[in-house]
Amino acid sequence: CNKGVEAIKLCLCNAQCHSALDQICNYLYIKSRFRMYKGAQVWHQGATTRARGLMNRNNEKICMQAEKYVAMWEAKRLLVGEASIAWHRLDPKKDLHCMxxxxxxxxxxxxxxxxxxxxxxxxxxxxxxxxxxxxISWIWMGVDTSSAATSNTVLTAGLCVEWCKAWA
Structure with a gap:
């Protein structure tokens, strides 16, 4: 029974890590669009304050998802050990940045x-x-960036966009 519970916990940790990482990417994309919008379209004090409030709420969501990812990564590390985890360790100071x-x-x-x-x-x-x-931070490339599954043929949508922008 103990092995079955550990397997279920491991599946839940994987699902929550994947969900948190996906949400982090979404919120970082929103953050880059907010910055672009604020720089180009927002001029007066009221609009600037509202835009800043939206950006702050988005940053809070990024931090919440990062905390969720770190907590699930730690739970997974305690279950199986750090050597057998395919997920990267998230460093919020270094890894959480837009493209x-x-x-x-x-x-x-x-x-x-x-x-x-x-x-x-x-x-x-x-x-x-x-x-x-x-x-580019590893979060834009997916989970297991060292394996053959994430080679040049399997790119995330964000990487495809950046490649197209570079060659446009």
């Missing part, structure tokens, strides 16, 4: 700075950050 991460915004801010200073394209060296230097 248009900080480094992308740094490049845009650098361009804006050059534009304000009237530095033309010919007066500077080529921007050293290219598409090959971006890092």
């Amino acid at each position: 248009d991460a900080e480094e992308d915004r740094a490049v845009v801010n650098n361009r804006r700075h050059r534009k304000r200073k009237n530095i033309g394209e010919g007066q500077r060296c080529r921007d050293p950050t290219g598409e090959g230097r971006h890092t």
Whole structure:
């Protein structure tokens, strides 16, 4: 009976980890769209406050799902041990970022700075950050990124979008 209960707990942990990871990806996608909307469409104090409130609620949902994932990962670790877990350990400080991460915004801010200073394209060296230097968190690639099941033929929708944007 004990083995049966452990198997059920393991299935529940897998399901909840998958659910939490899926929700994290959804909320991170919403976060990137909120940022884009707020930067392009929101101008006055009332609208900015409402948009900021929406963004804060979305960030709370991201944190809740991250806590759920971490709790289920820990429960699974206690059941089977860390070596046999196919799921990655979630580091909220490092792994929870949108596909248009900080480094992308740094490049845009650098361009804006050059534009304000009237530095033309010919007066500077080529921007050293290219598409090959971006890092994508493992959450956008799926669960078991080291296995053959998640090779180049099986890409998540977010990776397909980023690839299409890079080659458009």
